[in-house]
Amino acid sequence: MKLTVTDVRKSFGATEVLRGASLTVREGDLAAVLGPSGCGKTTLLRIVAGFEGLDGGSVRIGEREVAGLPPERRGVGIVPQEAALFPHLSVARNVGFGLPRGSSGRTGRIEECLELVGLAGYGDRMPHQISGGQQQRVALARALAPRPGVVLLDEPFNALDRSLRVSVRDEVRAALKRAGATAVLVTHDQEEALSMADTVAVMREGRIVQEGAPSSIYAAPRDLGVATFVGEAVVLTASRGRDTVTCELGDLLPRRDGATGTANGTADGTGNGTASETGNGAANGTADGAANGSVAGNGAGNGTAGSVALRPEQFVLRAPGEGAGGLVERVEFFGHDAAVTVTLESGTVIRARTRGDVPHRPGDRVGVTVEGPVLFFAD
Template identity: 55%
Template sequence: MVPRLELEDLTCVFDDVAVVDGVSLGIHPGQVTCLLGPSGCGKSTTLRMAAGVERTQAGSVRIDGRVVADATTHLPPEARGIGMMFQDFALFPHLTAAENVGFGLGRKDAGRTARVQDLLERVGLAEMADKYPHQLSGGEQQRVALARALAPRPSVMLMDEPFSGLDNRLRDEIRDQTLEILKEEGAAVLLVTHEPDEAMRMADQIALMRKGRIVQVGAPYNIYNAPVDAEAAGFFSDINLLHGVVQDFSTDTPFGQFFCPNMRDEADVEIIIRPQHLKLDFDRQGTGPLPTASDGVAARGQVARARFMGHESLVELMMDHDGSILKATVPGVFLPKTGTPLWLSLRRDRCFVFPCKRQSRVTSPWLNSPAA
């Protein structure tokens, strides 16, 4: 199947810096793809090139197989058959909600009126049709902007951080409603966000972007559970890092040996452990090692701090072997006192081993540190 929206080797250079560097991506009808990455990685510039707001310096943009932008072609946004939503909603202040929704539908007739009414009903604003933007809440303005973007039935919907101005509870409600309507309309959706939770909630496909390039593309489950590198793993959640040195295709850690296939001897490696994959157990003996279990050797630490986070508890432990800190999360309320000795074991099948991209700052054979 030909992608409804296809970006091929898109490049944009500002002041000799490649803000977008060879980005390629395909999105099919009814598919929601999130372009995810930190601020300044080039994702919004990529979206503007797809929209026609920014000229394509190299590469091409195709919609339903038709070239709308390349080195010699540049169709304006209104000629591309796309809908656009941005952070500020950009509603016309002098038009009512209904007039904003119908703005791009041409002359007034029965079909136009029916389309506007239908969309306002679907976003739950039929009773607000005659209200002006300043008379609407932020969530209501966002829904009017969504209805306006969908009114001409675009084949492609481009969305740039459209939920960033909403409070958390309202944001979740609007996201779910927006996703349902987008699926019903069947447009190919490219959503730009810097929030991993939003991408996981909205996307059929996530394209993780870094320094102008897409570093990994996949379904949310796959990209979370099979990150391409340590930085990708850390972008989706807090992580703990263990540092090791390879000998005979494995490395020693306080939790036992980890297999390191295809890595040379003396290579530095990082072992990634998410806090939720550390298991805590009380030190019933007070001394001596915990017997080896099927998931490896347990390591001992003392509670440095414990906090209740609402639906889980975050426990920070100072490890006996080097004084470093590991973070573990526990469902519900678990608040052991500072100094309480605990044993830590881990889910070895949920750990990731990657070549180390930076030098350790300490001389310990292991480096354990939380990373955001």
């Protein structure tokens, strides 16, 4: 079912933790709420689940307002950080925990859910007889069993070691999709959010500051804070001309889709609204991208001071003499690609993503240029 969280406010004593958080998740979508530690992600999830009351705003699941209902009447399934299975119950009995005893179809539903998470045939095992990743999938099967309207996952991969995390992520995503579940995943791991979710909601200081498809958040962050939090970026002082952005790496082409905004985003306290994907889409359709009132593309930006955010894949390493000069400090080889750290003559350090067969070695002199349109944010 669709989840609509509107302008939710919550304080603990004098501390205002949620300051008008709004989030919409379409039916069947997996949305990641991504934000730094302490920004209020878990509080938001607990409010949706009903474990915490709210001071203002609304939470709707489908068309139903659930803000006043106890957790058990909300139709919400929860996958906690650690699987938290009942150790004395078999896998099947754990999965069936939320299903009425003796109900017809109970056994069938348990089997169906184990199959959804790829653990058909594991029902008779005890939790200690399966791996950490499998335990997390049993927790998901348990959450899905009562057919909840929304599934909430609170940093569910934290307890797993890195090598296991990627495969369990894939399995959890596949199971949610097979179940057709509407789900919210809370995480501070941007790679996890970008790779797993249909939509990403970036949270900062108690508000969702931008919602959209992972690719659009990465390509068109609304401010410098989002740009640097979602994905790697080198930030340089820059000046915006009519058709160019000038920085120490030369005259670059600004993005012209209206995505460029201010460097401080909502820090001025005016930014309750989120930069939704629809909003960006609307800006895309304009001739000059000035729909959000930013300096980008509105012709008023001659000489405007600000910052440019450059992605690692935008740097091109060339022969010395081409572009800005620099010295290769480090080459990290990942097989499919590589990361090359270069100190420019100005002292600026950049990290370039290049093809795996990178010819450079530490100590080499190179030239650095930038390709593609760049993100500019006015001061």
